[in-house]
Each structure stands twice: as C-alpha cells, then as structure tokens.
Amino acid sequence: MKKENISDAVIRRLPRYYRQLTDLYTRGVVRISSHSLGQEMNITASQIRQDFSCFGEFGQQGYGYNVEELRAEIGHILGVDKHHHLIMIGVGNLGHALLQNFPFSQTGFTVDAAFDISPAVIDTTINGVEIYSMATLDSFLASHSVDVVVLTIPQSIAQETADHLISLGVRGFWNFTNVELSSGVEGVKFENIHFADSLLTLSYRIANP
C-alpha cells in the first residue's frame, strides 16, 4: 500500500476495472484471480496486482479477489459513492443527448440543473432535469455546491465560461468543446472529450494498418 503519486495511466485503468467487475458481478461471478481478470481485459496479471496495490490490499493469497468487494473498493476509490453534484451548461443536441441517455446516477453524480440561453428550452425539463436561463447561473451557484460542470457549449465561449465558473468556485469540468481549456487556479480539473482527436486517431490507424 503506497497511495502517493498515482500515475495517470493507473487512474485511467480504474474505470475499466470498475466496468469489468460490474459485468462480472451481474454475471454472478463471485471470485476472480488477477490472472483470469487479466485474460478477460488483455492486461497482465502483474499489472493488475501492481495497480490495485497502489490503493490497498484487496485480495487474499490462494483465493484471488472477491468480485463484489473489489468492485465496491474501486467504486469507492473512484468516488461513485460520493454523490457528486453536477450541472450542465449548454443544452443543444449533445447536451440533450447526455441528459437523456447518460447514466449519471450510476456514475455517482446527481444532475441538479441545466442552463441555456435559448428561450426554446428554458423552463423545460429533460429526463427530470430542469433547464434554467443562463441569467440565473450565478445565483444558482451562490446557493448550491456544484462539483462538476458539463460544458456542452460552443467552442468560442468555452474558455471565458470556464474562467467565470472557476471564479465562482467550480473546480471540475467535463469539457466537450474540443478546445484545450486551462486555468491558473490551483485544484481545477478538466476532463476533455475530444471527439475530433478521437476520430483523427482512427483515421490514422485505418490509413496506416
């Protein structure tokens, strides 16, 4: 058990472990060894044990890991039991799609509100989430604790919107704008979904097989 300096590569594997363990759990699998887990995930058993050992000792010699327990531990590490609060800014097609389909609650997030400038969507509800005018954003943030803001807004206003939100205390951003956001403020985290980068990677791979 170390706990210091968890590398980015390890962190990025945690959700995959969580996903695989959830799958095993729903399939009724009770225990699994690092070896078989590795086979299913195309990862070495060594790496799995190394990864887990960053956070604690979750297994038992000669037995392996209890699937339900290990899933709970990794969920806990990821913070799915923290009930983080989230709001969305920009309810266009993509924002709408996420509100409609994305399993926020399974991921440990409560969607408290969404905001947009379009009168067509203000005061409507999508999947139980109320959409408010952007004009009410500041007062909303003054009275609610928000852990993560989903940015599904145009590129052109992404950085300024983020800056404003940061000044109001927001520290987590799920950024869909295909723009690299930055902030000098300590503790601000950006997680980017860069669709274009992803597709270009695929373009490269099919062009260079």
Added chain:
Amino acid sequence: MKKENISDAVIRRLPRYYRQLTDLYTRGVVRISSHSLGQEMNITASQIRQDFSCFGEFGQQGYGYNVEELRAEIGHILGVDKHHHLIMIGVGNLGHALLQNFPFSQTGFTVDAAFDISPAVIDTTINGVEIYSMATLDSFLASHSVDVVVLTIPQSIAQETADHLISLGVRGFWNFTNVELSSGVEGVKFENIHFADSLLTLSYRIANP
C-alpha cells in the same frame, strides 16, 4: 526519419498538434520553433522534435517549422486528405447530435448515410445525411466502400452489430457504446469514446485533489 513502430502515445498527440497548428495558421502565424510550440502546448521542445522525426524532416535549422507546411504534413499523416467514407448506425439523440454538429468533413470524412430501425427517423435527413432502414444496410455495404462505421446504438447489440459489419468488410469503428469491443479479424480498428470512463476519471480527480 524512422517510420517503424510509432507508439500509441505519439499517435494520440498528432491530433493535438494538428489542432494547435490549425489555430496558429488561422491566427496568421507563419513560422514556429519547437520551443514556442512546446510552450503553447505544455510539451517539451525535445518531445515535439522527437515526435515529428518519426515521420520525416519538416523543419529547418535556425528557422523552425513553417506552420502551413507542418499542418499539411500532419494532416496528411492523419489521413485528413484521404476522404474516408463513413456511415452511422443508430440515430438516437447522440447520433443526431453528431450528425448535426460534428465537423466530419473538416476531419476528412464524408458521411454517406445513416441507419436506424425507428420508422420515425427512417427516410428523413439530418444535416444532409439520409437515414435508411437497417434492413437496407447489407445491400448498401455491398455497393459502397465504407471505411468507418459510427456505432451510436445500444450497448446490448454493440458486439453483434460490430461482428456483422466486420463480416461485411468494415475495418474501422468509432464506438460510442461504452463497451469494449473486440474482433479476432486482422486489421480491425476500434476507437472508443467511453463517456463513463471519462467522467469517472474526473470523479477520482476531484475526490483526490
């Protein structure tokens, strides 16, 4: 100039270079050194030169890189000038959002068609893209060369759909189903957009600052 064994890390940086260079180009910047490019992107100058040198010699000693030229070179490496052909399977909220907003053509892709099972969308058009019945998929693929299929369908049918498409010759998948797809067939490439993994990573980061 080597060209063999380009690492995944390098490939994943290429779209970022392309994006940054496009930005510089539209801002009218004519030349740039690895040093200043590195400053803008938070990458060392060494790494930039190392990365580029995998593909050729694009710079000039004492001068740096011509922005327009370098952008074209990297675009070429990524295949944006290949005019890849793409179809979408599953036109729900997310598929709709992508058809409406994603700049496929800027990324070098032509969207030839979309397919769905819902009578409500079949025979309609989104952003110039015709939506057909899934029943016509096989004959479409028999007469059209398709490089990439966008999978915006339910998780439950993701793997079987992929398997079927692979048997019909498709080799590139842009997968939005948050499921790990696999294939024993040589040369099949999957590029995944795992929304949930991304948000869980952010969850971890804000829970462990």
Added chain:
DNA sequence: TAGATTGTTAATCGATTAACAATC
C-alpha cells in the same frame, strides 16, 4: 498439507528529456 495466488521487490522495457553536432 499442497496448490494457488497474493503483494512487493527487482529487472526490463519503453518513453521522455537532455545534449550536441550539423546547418540554415
């Protein structure tokens, strides 16, 4: 007990950074 499998330490591998001769 014997077999299995962990957690951890050591060895290897690969990626990033530094240094520098070449040269525009």
Added chain:
DNA sequence: TAGATTGTTAATCGATTAACAATC
C-alpha cells in the same frame, strides 16, 4: 559570419513485466 534551431544520439526517468517469498 553569428545566432538560432533542427534532427538525432545518449541519458534519464517512469511504467510494465517478471520473479518470488509470504500465506491463505
């Protein structure tokens, strides 16, 4: 020419894999 900056080789750093004693 002198200064700047490349492409590349060497050094460093970090991540992955292998090995193994501990132990269930």
